[in-house]
Amino acid sequence: DTGVSQNPRHKITKRGQNVTFRCDPISEHNRLYWYRQTLGQGPEFLTYFQNEAQLEKSRLLSDRFSAERPKGSFSTLEIQRTEQGDSAMYLCASSLPTGGKRTGELFFGEGSRLTVL
Amino acid sequence: AQRVTQPEKLLSVFKGAPVELKCNYSYSGSPELFWYVQYSRQRLQLLLRHISRESIKGFTADLNKGETSFHLKKPFAQEEDSAMYYCALTPTGANSKLTFGKGITLSVRP
Numbered sequence: 001d002t003g004v005s006q007n008p009r010h011k012i013t014k015r016g017q018n019v020t021f022r023c024d025p026i027s028e029h030n031r032l033y034w035y036r037q038t039l040g041q042g043p044e045f046l047t048y049f050q051n052e053a054q055l056e057k058s059r060l061l062s063d064r065f066s067a068e069r070p071k072g073s074f075s076t077l078e079i080q081r082t083e084q085g086d087s088a089m090y091l092c093a094s095s096l097p098t099g100g101k102r103t104g105e106l107f108f109g110e111g112s113r114l115t116v117l
Numbered sequence: 118a119q120r121v122t123q124p125e126k127l128l129s130v131f132k133g134a135p136v137e138l139k140c141n142y143s144y145s146g147s148p149e150l151f152w153y154v155q156y157s158r159q160r161l162q163l164l165l166r167h168i169s170r171e172s173i174k175g176f177t178a179d180l181n182k183g184e185t186s187f188h189l190k191k192p193f194a195q196e197e198d199s200a201m202y203y204c205a206l207t208p209t210g211a212n213s214k215l216t217f218g219k220g221i222t223l224s225v226r227p
Contacts, residue, residue, distance in 0.1 A: 003160070033214070042121075042203050042217030043161070056214065091161070104151045104207050104215060108161040 002026060004109035006092050012115045013082055020078045021112040025094030032075050033106060034067055035091040036060065043091055049075060082116045089113050119144040121206050123218035130194050131226050138189040138221050140204030147209040150180055150187040155201040174198070194225045
């Protein structure tokens with residue numbers, strides 16, 4: 001499968017612990033996005049990278065959240081001092097450079113589900 | 118700021134019935150609109166985009182700038198159309214940062 005890969009698929013943690021999620025995008029995609037999805041809601045944008053540069057962060061991304069894409073390939077999303085409100089599905093997506101017919105075509109991973117007890 | 122509204126959470130129809138999934142948006146500039154679909158136990162994927170003006174799996178959607186709507190339609194629903202559907206928007210020329218609606222579950226009964 002050459003699609004977007006995320007791991008772990010499920011993570012259960014206690015409040016106050018740190019968690020890290022990894023995303024491996026489609027290899028030729030230079031853009032990588034993180035979204036969060038809670039029950040009954042659509043995906044909400046968190047942040048995105050073009051190659052290794054983090055170009056935009058949502059106000060949803062508090063200072064407990066940090067994302068990196070050190071070599072412009074895989075990305076990690078770390079949540080420090082987790083809270084129960086962080087429980088959600090964290091989705092990663094990647095895309096080719098935008099423009100023309102490619103605009104808006106994001107390829108999503110299966111997501112990493114976080115449960116904070 | 119942009120906003121996407123999908124006013125209904127669930128639409129249940131019989132096979133062969135017409136389907137219309139509603140989507141309204143608010144954005145001051147020129148947007149690009151999309152429909153994404155998530156079938157059971159599959160990942161979220163692009164269904165169609167307004168700039169392509171194409172029909173995918175029998176679905177079409179027309180951007181109505183006057184009514185700020187982008188409703189998804191299919192004349193004859195099939196059981197395999199049962200899925201979660203999300204309407205999404207990005208500003209024209211932007212970075213494909215999508216704003217999604219809350220989604221609607223389409224259930225097609227035999």
